[in-house]
Amino acid sequence: MRYALIKFRVYLLGEQTFAVYTDHASLRMAMKSPHLSQRMARWLSFFAEYNFVVHYKPGKNNILADALSRRPDYDPWRLTRHQNIPDDEDDDDDCATCVTLASTPQCQAPFCRCVSKLLRVRGR
Secondary structure (H helix, E strand, O other): OHHHHHHOHHHHOOOOOEEEEEOOHHHHHHHHOOOOOHHHHHHHHHHOOOOEEEEEOOOOOOOOOOOOOOOOOOOOOOOOOOOOHHHHHHHOHHHHHHHHHHHOOOOOOOOEEEEOOEEEEOOO
16 A cells, blocks of 8 residues: 555545545544554554545455455465476576586586576575
8 A cells, every 4th residue: 555655645635535445444443543552553644645535345355456466376385487498498598508617526516506407596
């Protein structure tokens, strides 16, 4: 929510009230609570610049916002993009040379390693 407020700040600042629909119920309660921690007070001071009303919408009903996170077939840890990388590295002469050099024990670049036929630079 903070990212969206910063991103669209120019359009949202002003006297016109806008609605925020969120599945974060504690945000709505924090806006009404007289007793806040320092962290919550800091967050609410940021939100105080904007003129908005918070509407709670349970995550199960918030279909558009949770489309990706609630997909049963969505697995963020699956490496579908990386499956073709070893083949592409073999086709690229420069990459193939780097993979060969990084695979040898005498590699002079300690930040490069070859793991499962993938060239890793600084652990990535």
